[in-house]
Amino acid sequence: MRAIAAVALVALVACGGSDKAVEGRLAEVDSDLLVVRSFALLTDDGERLEFKVEAGATFHGGPIAHIRDHLLSGESVVVFYEERGGDLVATGVEDS
Numbered sequence: 001m002r003a004i005a006a007v008a009l010v011a012l013v014a015c016g017g018s019d020k021a022v023e024g025r026l027a028e029v030d031s032d033l034l035v036v037r038s039f040a041l042l043t044d045d046g047e048r049l050e051f052k053v054e055a056g057a058t059f060h061g062g063p064i065a066h067i068r069d070h071l072l073s074g075e076s077v078v079v080f081y082e083e084r085g086g087d088l089v090a091t092g093v094e095d096s
Helices: 001-016 062-075
Strands: 020-031 036-043 046-061 077-084 089-096
Touching: 020 046, 020 062, 036 062, 046 062, 046 077, 062 089
Parallel strands: 046 089
Antiparallel strands: 020 036, 020 077, 036 046, 077 089
């Protein structure tokens, strides 16, 4: 799965996208049944990153709300994001 995320990142950079990517495990998700407002990610280095969620962000092309399943399972994810005005804004999430 990491190879898929790496290929996706290479494709994103090749297309001139401005998104960055980071892998880690979810520590917290602020959401209701349909809307994810924000989440926290713990990287392998122990860094905690707080993300706001861009409207229209997806999880593997599906509903971003799937991210809650990864909070419960502890499976790591790859977060694609942009820095905007000092905030980290998630534009998409994938399995790692």
